[in-house]
Amino acid sequence: MEQRIIHACGHEQAHDLTGFDSQQARKARWLKTTTCRDCFVAEKRAEEAAAAALSSAAISHLDLPLLTGTDRQISWASTIRTKRLAALTNLNSNADCYACLQVTDAKWWIDHRDLTDVDLMAAATQAADIQSATAARASITDMSRTA
Structure with missing residues (x-):
């Protein structure tokens, strides 16, 4: 009724x-x-905006590289990365978060959004190692082609 x-x-x-x-x-x-529903949604959006502003302020000192992916992936991953890095920098030194700063793939951030802080840093370290190894192989291949 x-x-x-x-x-x-x-x-x-x-x-x-x-x-x-x-x-x-x-x-x-x-x-x-x-x-009402409209006021509830407006309150939640305001809370999310305030939390995003706090997270952005917490990591404003970091030099974040641009993310790669589709526009939608980048938008979502930027929010995830900002929130997670803000939490990590509050708990750890910037040196501990260095591996997370090296990950620029938006899809990676989306896929790993539910990991614990420790697991996220471990996965970021592994991803950074793979990324640097791939870059090293690419540069060797480029040098052999030019020779």
């Missing part, structure tokens, strides 16, 4: 309430104490 509820924020919103009359009444009373 659809009911129009005036939320704590003052906005009115339609809700489909199901169940027995007592359950509907209880749900309606609870909904009146909450904010």
